[in-house]
Amino acid sequence: MSLLSDLLKELQQIKELSEKAIEAAENSQMLEELRVRFFGKKGTISQGILKKLGALSPDERPLLGEKANEVKTLLQEAMDRKNRRFLEEEESVFEESIRIDPTLPGARRMAGFEHLITKTQREMEDIFLSLGYEIAEGPEIENVYYNFETLNTPDWHPARDDQDSFYIVPDQWLLRTQTSPVQVRTMEKKTPPIAIISPGKVYRSDYDATHLPMFHQCEGLLVDTDVSVSHLKGTLEYFIEKIFGERKKIRLRPSFFPFTEPSFEVDVLWENKYGETRWLEVLGCGMVDPNVFRSVGYDSEKWTGFAFGMGIERIAMLKYRLTDIRDFIRGYAHFIRQDL
Amino acid sequence: MRISKKWLNDYIPVKDLSDKEIDDLLSLSGTEIEETLYPWEGLKGAVQGIVAETRPHPSLARLIVCSIQLPDKTKQLVTADKTVKSGDRVLLAPPGTVLYNGKRIEAQDFAGVVSEGMLCSLEELGLENKSEYVYRITENWPEGFLEDSVFEASITSNRPDELGLLGIARELTAITKGQRPITMPETDYQTTPEEHDRQFRIAIENPEDCYRYCGLIVRDVRPIESPLWLKRALVAGGLRPISFIVDVTNFVMLETGHPVHAFDLAQLKDFCIRVRKAKEGERFVLLDGQTITTQGFECMITDGVNPLALGGIMGGERSGVSERTRDVLLEVATFNPVLIRKTRKWHNLNTDASYRFERGVDPNNNRFVIDRLAHLIQKYAEGRVTTEIIDTYPHRIENRTVLLRRTRVEKILGATYPSKAIVDNLENLGISVSETGETGVFRCSIPTGRPDLEREIDLIEEIGRIQGYEQVPTILPVVRATDRGRTAYQTFRNEIHRLALALGFNEIKPLSFADPSDFEPFGITEDHLWRSGAVSLVKPLSRDLSLLRPTLSFGLIKTLAFNFSRQCPDLKVFEIGKVFQRSEAFKEKEVFGFAQMGAENPEDYTDKRRSGFYGFKGNVEEIIHHLTASSEGLTFSSPRERDLYGAYLYPTHSAVISFNSQRIGIIGLVKKNVLSHYDIKSDVYLGEIDLNLLFSLLKGSNREWKSVQNLNYPSSRKDFSVLVPRGKEMGHVISELKRIEYVESVKITDIYKGKNIPEGFVSVTISLVLRSTESTITETQMNGVLEKVRAFLVDEKLEIREL
Structure with a gap:
């Protein structure tokens, strides 16, 4: 037998033994040891075969080299396969070790809830800001002049009884009963055209399931050269659609406020959960009374305007179908966060 | 204002309209119908019958048993009214009938005798205050006599004309475009002048108060019961029948909207009416028995000697009509609305008359009204009208x-x-x-x-x-105003609001009122500005709502208490709202108040920490950091003894917050005795920041952002610990360390107390980040920095544990 055939035979033996050894390896560590044993500098292939390459004739060498490489590749592949399997097994053990229960509640860091009135007020503001209005604010302690007199409600006017006021100094200072004084203060400072809304707290002496002694109003005012009832209707229809998220039928019902003429209550056709509809009063409005314009020095022949006002609580209660207005002031966490 | 459909139909045809149609017609033209009432709805089933026979009850002596003949059958009734006799026409309420007072009739067994319903009295029909007898139908009792719809109308204060049914009828004529004409009620009567009565004089001394006064004398009025139709009309109109003269004056008021009055002529001292201003301090007993003392501005109706009535408000006790009255003086006057309002408010006398007069009653209608009154009196109670209308009209009102x-x-x-x-x-x-x-x-x-x-x-x-407004087109106008959007302050406030939410605080909006009894538990003494300068209401709803709050703290604590008592022991809340103070003027400022109770992260079961000072303080730092994009300007310091809030916060566990060296607020731990007063068994941290002040301080503060270009070279980090004695404030140490060259940031990474740390000390681990903008930090530079740090810490007498 030639050396070559011996070596080839030996190679075949190495291959078979190695394959068995690979097959028997129990983990990736053992496999790594085998890799060193086969392919290392002192490994079986180097020591047993390649070292003896020099003893072959030059034309035999490539043959053995080629064969040795074939075996090497085969073993390499076998080891890789085996190794992949080990990795997969290890990964699956790890995966199992980290199993969680996705149905258990999360460990929550709570973000705060904004108050429903702030939320509703902000929505109102955004609707009117998108139309080009500005937001005006004013003091909550008002004098009688701004709260009543400039609003065409002199002392003798029976309409003053319609709003039971909290006075601080009798007949002089009171908690504003409406945010309309802000409109007057704005008109005193600016010349038309004017477009403002004035959201804020107002106070009236009334306290039960549907009235709070402190509540929030959002009033609006538009003054320009040709403002008419038709613009008022258009603005309110737009607002109602935006705030309730759907187009709703509205109607203007004539009413009386001292500072507007004509004056209206606005009813919205409201649908309950059974699909029954009825008209619900949502806000008051009207064309600014010429006397109000006179009190701020505007020429009522030149300028006309509309004003409207609504209770933010009222809108929020309709929107979120609430029945007890006192929920808004209690600050009960279960209500604020609605985790009930 | 109650509008009886049946009564209204006397003046304008409305019977063909449904209740809904009337409601819509009125409501959509400005007369809001709040409710439609059916006062006699339950009595619909009552039927007329004739008593066929009566017999004593077999065992109960106080009762009798009657057989009532109805058109188709006979029924057996038991009654206590022994005057009922055969042949009487009665009204029978069968079982199921609901009386005017709401009581439901059932068949009832009286010791073995079943009564199949009840024989009605006028009381049970709501037409009489107290009835002793079963009602015998003697008058005309038309079919459906009690059937009616009553509209409760809310009449706006500018429409006094609608405070009478004729005004409502006029309104309906206009709304229906003149399709339904008005029938005016009858006003004719016989006049039999008497020489003596021609002497009667009416004088008005104060025409600015009393515009017009019409009088008419009617003598020998028969003392009759009001006819049933009159009683029914008054009840439908919301008034109680009293006596014929009073009823008829009330009827005419509800009909015309003009309050009228009748005096007992025999009670007049001088044979005249003299209207004058009240004198100061006159004592006068009103019809309802109460005594008023006049202020001098009121208008008095007198007989020249004695006051008879408080003009436009109420008659006097002495001059009112009684059962003995036979001769009356009818008054139809008109008063100045402003005076009536003032009188009504001053004396707190709300009457049907004052309600109408203060809204404005038409003086040019007086003669019609007095004619109507005379017509009704003569028609039903005879009586001789012995004068023409005595009319004094010094203050003429023209179209x-x-x-x-x-x-x-x-x-x-x-x-x-x-x-x-x-x-x-x-x-x-x-x-x-x-x-x-x-x-x-x-x-x-x-x-x-x-x-x-x-x-x-x-x-x-x-x-x-x-x-109608249906036809008005709908146009969304283009806004031409040039001032638009939010102000800088509003944006700033929204930003605070947003950050508070992000930091986990829930928004609350308690009432802006304060309870004076909250001062005591908060340790706020009399001389404290919050207390001495508190703004109080003249007429509060109750004592606990009698002040305007000087601080948000009360509301925050009470909200936490409310929640604690309802099993919500872990909560973060905030409010942005105004607080009030009285000095020379009334001052209001907007404050951000925030508080935390219990667990730091209640919904995080992996985090067991309780809320603590540093976590709470971190909220303030984070908010300001977001507002300024910087850590500059914000400082905290220990409160001094006389700081306002020391009373309810632990001075050793709270801090004054300053921005650019100006005090903007406080934070701290609420004292146990405060919490126990409100039944909170937990820890509460509380803070308040003056938003108006903070905003003015932030204005113009540097919001330039630093570029990352400066962070090109890697930084090095150096951690070390120092032993800090209790009471030593580290704020100054940190800011001094920051000033050393190459020190980019100084952070606290740990505070440790316990093993290996001597009593009275804590170990504070400080982490320095060093960076140069020119190159990577060199060994030499690093050592230079550490040298300076060591020297500084030695100066500060801080022992270095590791460096």
Whole structure:
């Protein structure tokens, strides 16, 4: 037998033994040891075969080299396969070790809830800001002049009884009963055209399931050269659609406020959960009374305007179908966060 | 104002209209119908019957048993009224009937005798205050006599004309475009003048208070029971029947809207009426028995000697009619509305009369009203009218003339109105309209019964509401105003709001009122500005709502207490709202108040920490950091002894917050005794920041952002610990370390107390980040920094544990 055939035979033996050894390896560590044993500098292939390459004739060498490489590749592949399997097994053990229960509640860091009135007020503001209005604010302690007199409600006017006021100094200072004084203060400072809304707290002496002694109003005012009832209707229809998220039928019902003429209550056709509809009063409005314009020095022949006002609580209660207005002031966490 | 449909039908045909149609007609033109009542709904089943026979009850002596003959059958009834006899016509309420007072009739067994219902008395029909006998039908009792719909109308304060049914009828005529004409009630009567009564004089000394006074003498009025129709009408109108004269005056008031009065002529000392201003301090007993002391501005009706009535409000006790009254003086007067309002408010006397007079009653209607009154009295109770109307009218009110331009109507209402529609609408309201010669301009003469129509705009409103607003087109106007959007402050406040939410605080909005009894538990003494400068209400709803809050703390603590008592022991809340103070003027400022109770992260079961000072303080730092994009300007310091809040926060566990060296607020741990007063068994941290002040300080503060270009070279980190004795404030140490060259940031990474740390000390681990903008930090530079750090810490007498 030639050396070559011996070596080839030996190679075949190495291959078979190695394959068995690979097959028997129990983990990736053992496999790594085998890799060193086969392919290392002192490994079986180097020591047993390649070292003896020099003893072959030059034309035999490539043959053995080629064969040795074939075996090497085969073993390499076998080891890789085996190794992949080990990795997969290890990964699956790890995966199992980290199993969680996705149905258990999360460990929550709570973000705060904004108050429903702030939320509703902000929505109102955004609707009117998108139309080009500005937001005006004013003091909550008002004098009688701004709260009543400039609003065409002199002392003798029976309409003053319609709003039971909290006075601080009798007949002089009171908690504003409406945010309309802000409109007057704005008109005193600016010349038309004017477009403002004035959201804020107002106070009236009334306290039960549907009235709070402190509540929030959002009033609006538009003054320009040709403002008419038709613009008022258009603005309110737009607002109602935006705030309730759907187009709703509205109607203007004539009413009386001292500072507007004509004056209206606005009813919205409201649908309950059974699909029954009825008209619900949502806000008051009207064309600014010429006397109000006179009190701020505007020429009522030149300028006309509309004003409207609504209770933010009222809108929020309709929107979120609430029945007890006192929920808004209690600050009960279960209500604020609605985790009930 | 109650509108009885049946009664209204006397003046305008409305029977063919459904209740809903009437409601819509009125509501959509400005007369809001709040509710429709059916006062006798339950009595619908009551039937007329004739008593066929009566017999004593077999065992109960106080009762009798009657057989009642109905058209188709006979029924057996038991009654306590032994005057019932055969042949009487009675009203039988069978089982299931609901009486006027709401009581339901059932068949009832009286010791073995079953009563199949009840024989009604007038009391049970609501037509009499107290009845002793079963009602015998003697008068005309038409079919459906008690059937009625009563509309509860809310009449706005500008429409006194609608405070009488005739006014409502006039309104309906106008709304229905004149299709339904008005029938005026009868006013005729016989006059038999008597020489003596011609001497009766009426004088008005104060025509500015009493515009007109009409009187009429009626003698020998028969003392009769009010006829049933009258009682029914009053009850439907919301009043109780009292006696014929009183009933008839009430009836005419509800009919015409004009309050009227009847005096017992025999009670007049001098044979005259003298109207004058009250003197200061006159004591006067009113009809309802209460005594008032006049202030001097009131209007008194006198007989020249004694006061008879408080003009426009209420008659006097002495001069009122009684059962013995035979001769009456009828009064139909008109008073100054402002005076009536003032009198009513001062003496707190709300009457049907004052309600109408203070809204304005038409003086030019007085003669009609007095005629109507005389007609009714004579028709039902005979009586001789012995004078012509004695009419004193010193303060004449004339029709007003207003020019109306069609162009203006269309400009305000935003729709087209033909001239004919304008004229028709106004004329249906009783306004006479004439041409002016100028096209589209009308001269309108407004009857004095409509004091609300003074100006062109008032007429425009009338046209709009009669014509209806359905037809007005809908246009969304283009806003031309140049000031738009939010102010810088509003944006700033929204930002605070947003950050508070992000940091986990829930928003609350308690009432802005404060309870004076909260001062005590908070340790706020009398001399404290919050207490001495508290703004109080003149007429609060209750004591606990009698002040305007000087701080948000009360509301925050009480909200936490409310939640704690309802099993919500872990909560973060905040409020942005105004606090109030009285000094020379009233001051209000906006404050951000925030508080935390219990667990740091209650919904995180992996985090067991309780809330603590540093976590709470971190909220403030984070908010300011977001607002300024910087850590500059914000400082905290220990409170000094006399700081305001020391009373309810632990001074050793709280801090004054300053921005640019100005005090903007406080934070701290609430004292146990405060919490226990509100039954909170947990820890509460609380803080308040003056937003107006903070905003003014932030204005103009540097918001330039630093570029990352400066962070090109890697930084190095150096951690070390120092032993800090209790009471030593580290804020100064940290800011000094920051000033050392190459020190980019100084952070606290750990505070440790316990093993290996001597008593009275804590170990604070400080982490320095060093960076140069020119190169990577060199060994030499690093050592240079550490040298300076060591030297500084030695100066500060801080022992270094590791460096």
